[in-house]
Amino acid sequence: MPGGRLTNEDRQHIATGLAEGLGYAEIGRRLERPASTIMREVTRNGGPGDYRADRAHEATHHRARRHKQAQPSAPPIPDSSYGRDPRAVQDFAESFTALLVQQGLPRMEARVLACLHITDSGALTAADLVRQLRVSPASVSHAVAFLEGQGMLRRERVPGGRRERYVIDDEIWLRNLLTSLQMSKALAAESQRAAEILGATTPAGARFESSAELLLLVSAAFQQALEQWRQTLDARSAGQE
Template sequence: MPGGRLTDEDRQHIAAGLADGLGYAEIGRRLGRPASTIMREVTRNGGPDDYGADRAHEATRHRARRHKHAQPPAPPISDTGHGRDPQAVQDFTASFTDLLVQQGLPRMEARVLASLYITDSGALTAADLVQRLRVSPASVSHAVAFLEQQGMLKRERVPGARRERYVIEDEMWLPSLLASLQMNEALVAVSQRGAGILGATTPAGARFESSAELLLLVTEAFRQVIEQWQQILAARSAQPPDTLTTRDELAH
């Protein structure tokens, strides 16, 4: 299946292609695979001069068994109170992570962000993240640096300790929306400039003019949404501190 794991039949085709003197790109095209996949497969299994389909298949099975046995069981998620189903929380975390990756976040950064976002405290230390994600401290450090630069989390000292913890920003999507707003404004400006230079009555100029009109509508909608949300936050901040508690007590 294209995009899935290589099968024994795939490896037979790769071996035959190499014997015929085909390049990685051509072999990949025939199998419906990226050339990089073929290159990695051949490189880690003897190279183009010593690649054997049966030997490669057995080596892959051996690596898979070794990796499976080496992986310790996933640590339980600590925030499983409030009657939550631990498996449901774990499944949701995985799906949320996948969604963040689809939105453009690198996978490690997405895993760190999802781990923070599902915690009630919204804060975890580097050691917490290493244990939860079963990755190296360096991987966590790089991911945190990226997310901090994007304004999605911040660092703070653990009270009474020398350690740091990473805290999710409650309004972490706001900086992203503001960045999108700025990008849209820049695109509007350059599209209008392009229409002026090329001539709005020409096909190329009309294309830029139409793009500017659409982007301007999106920009205005973004600006209105952000202003409305800021008003909502201001109203919440103005509420008495015990308002939420009182409502919760009344609900029970």
């Protein structure tokens, strides 16, 4: 199937093409594959002069099995007194991590953030994260530095000790939305400026003017939603006093 993994039949066609003296681009066209895919396949399986389809197919399966065996099992999620299903919590942690990655967060940073989110205290030390995620301290340190720089967590001292722990709170997404709001406003202002410079009646100027209108509309909706959320939090806090 074009775009999927190479099959044994594909590799036979590659071997035949090489024997005929065809280049990677021509072989790729025949298989409806990018030339880069053909080049990688041939390069890591003996090169043009020593490529063998059956041997390459077996080597690929061997690498896949070895990679699968090397993958660490998912870290267990500690159960608590709330009677949660650990498997269901683990499944959610994995799906939430995948969603954060789709939103543009690096995978290690997404794993750290997800781990903090599903922890009732919302706070974990570096040692906690290393143990639960089964990664190196350096990986945790790098991820925490990134998330802290994005305002997605903060550091605090463990009471009565010298260690730090990393904390998230209820306003993490509020801060994230505020950042998005500021960016939308900046883009709207710059788009308006572009429309003035290029001329609103020109195609390029009209494009920027239309963008500015949309961004201003989105910014206004964001602003209204944030104000409503603040009112909700204030009312909730007042009710708890």
